[in-house]
Amino acid sequence: MVKNDRRSALKTLACCSAALMLPSMAFGKMFEKDVPRWDESFDAIVVGTGYAGSAAMLSLFRNGVKGAIMIDKMPYLGGNSAYSGGSLAASETPDQAREGIKDSHALHYQDTMKSGHNLNDPALVKLMVDQSPVILQWLKDNGVKFINVGRSGGHSVRRSHATGVGSYITRPLQKKILDEGGKIRNRVIMDEIIYNAKGEVVGIKVREKYQFNFERGFDENENKSGQVKYYRAYGGIIVATGGWAADLKFRQKMDPKLRPDVLTTNHLGATAYTIEKLMSDGVKVVDMQYIQSMHVTSQDEGSFGYGYRWITKAYVYGMMVNPKTGLRFMNEIADRKVGSDAILKMNEGGKNPPVLIMDIDGTKTVDLAQLQRGMMVDAVKQFETMDELIDYYHINKKPFLEQLKRYNGFVDAAAKDPNYRDPEFGRNFSDYKGKFIKVEKPPFFAARPGPKVHHCMGGVKTTIDCEVYNDKLQIIPGFYAAGEVTGGRHGYNRLGSNAVLDCCLFGQRAGAALARRYDKLRSI
Structure with a gap:
């Protein structure tokens, strides 16, 4: 009542x-x-x-x-x-x-x-x-x-x-x-x-x-x-x-x-x-x-763009960080309102967009043609090493690497317990064809999400x-x-x-x- x-x-x-x-x-x-x-x-x-x-x-x-x-x-x-x-x-x-x-x-x-x-x-x-x-x-x-x-x-x-x-x-x-x-x-x-x-x-x-x-x-x-x-x-x-x-x-x-x-x-x-x-x-x-903003769109594209296909999958099989701190700042699979608000708050002024990262195993969940379109317009970028990615986006390296290690540990825990929630943001994890995907295998891919008015x-x-x-x-x-x-x-x-x-x-x-x-x- x-x-x-x-x-x-x-x-x-x-x-x-x-x-x-x-x-x-x-x-x-x-x-x-x-x-x-x-x-x-x-x-x-x-x-x-x-x-x-x-x-x-x-x-x-x-x-x-x-x-x-x-x-x-x-x-x-x-x-x-x-x-x-x-x-x-x-x-x-x-x-x-x-x-x-x-x-x-x-x-x-x-x-x-x-x-x-x-x-x-x-x-x-x-x-x-x-x-x-x-x-x-x-x-x-x-x-x-x-x-x-x-x-x-x-x-x-x-x-x-x-x-x-x-x-x-x-x-x-x-x-x-x-x-x-x-x-x-x-x-x-x-x-x-x-x-x-x-x-x-x-x-x-x-x-x-x-x-x-x-x-x-x-x-x-x-x-x-x-x-x-x-x-x-x-x-x-x-x-x-x-x-x-x-x-x-x-x-x-x-x-x-x-x-x-x-x-x-x-x-x-x-x-x-x-x-x-x-x-x-x-x-x-x-x-x-x-009126809803959508956070699967790219900071580096106008309108809906092409990067959203990769970004959508990366929220599920990847991790997102604030480059200044090197740390996660939200549950990546939160709904659009929560996600958009978190990104806009973190990126107040528009000069510090987040970096969303997924490895090759995660990126294989994206249709190849859709991935190519996102990369063709530079909304999605590929890096052969994690150091290359860190340098490109000017990510705070030491806390980021510690965060990455913790994140992969969360995925390992979720693979053993379907009810597991990460202790930082309460996120749960989804498998892909029976496998839980960490961020560990090169090459690595990244994008910078930027919310846009959507619905x-x-x-x-x-x-x-x-x-x-x-x-x-x-x-x-x-x-x-x-x-x-x-x-x-x-x-x-x-x-x-x-x-x-x-x-x-x-x-x-x-x-x-x-x-x-x-x-x-x-x-x-």
Whole structure:
């Protein structure tokens, strides 16, 4: 009871804080009576072509809604999803069983709620973890190929089922959509959601042939390009437009610490254009102040870059030190929020980035092509001896070598006892194909992690079937949302690879829910 009361209190405080930070907006909905004409009519409209949008569109088709269309404002498909990590968190899977990984939905739920500081919506999280193996199989059935099961920070065990890159998920789904006669259009931006007199969503106002401005920091509200059209949606719409980590002004309103000079992993199209419109329409939003930085990116690259693949593995099979002290300063497998905060605190001023180190055995866990890409852009470097590495990064040698010896001792202890935690930071250790990997065999590899703004935990409040609430907590008929544009799934902080699960599961559910509404309307 105490825990529940504490969670309610924290949630209340968080919502109050968010409300104070939200920009003041005059509500200005567009109604059907203001539409001069309907240029085209569809059974359903999906806005956004990433994980959530693609899953929603395919779900619509599989549930009998064939007259649907999926649109994207960008000249390319997939948004952030297409070049994100492409790993899906799933528990109790056949893939885990084959590798002898002991996991449970209960542990997955516990990890997710812990990272979210129990501010997550428990019903949404439980649904996510319980359905995770189903979504994994659904993706496989639709042409997605998974290559291994890794471990992302904050997860107690290896449960991140990797594809290699996000486009290896979005492209197979989009191919299925097109093969089945679906319509996908680029360079179409949604400007308005159109309601009828009953408050039901009946369509959208768009601009076709939209020319996105790729200038960093450009206010998308100033972009007037494109030709205005009105799309009728008989069954409703699904908004899956993603987050706004690349919107320098809006994200700083939500979190004042996110200055314009802080880089992001997101593509430039990740703006607040849609979420601001939804808020002005009186759509309920939650957790808007929680914006996550990701610490698997490189200090030596802009945007997402290429080094993250090696860095991700090095957190699991390597060690990270402060070069000035030569000592570890955090649990390398901490979640993204904890990890990013620790690095930013240690590297205050940006002149002392940490050094993350892995030996040849650890580096063999990285796909060779991904390693080569990271090395090609100098985000990952190779050294024939440890002394060479120490000299290059100006690491405080004597304490570092003592730290290295202690670290390798921790790995030896973990190989004997699966419940072992290192006495410095409480870290546990994962084996790779039955072997626990130390940092001892040359050549050695290293990188300098640098956190970048990555994921927006907050967004539209929905039901478990992705129905959208208004500010009065009433469901808006015909309006569904899925993916990063929604809130409630991750709370204070998102665990890596839970986003792909979130997007694909709720995208699928949004499509199924809209299809049920469409069938009901047709029967009247």
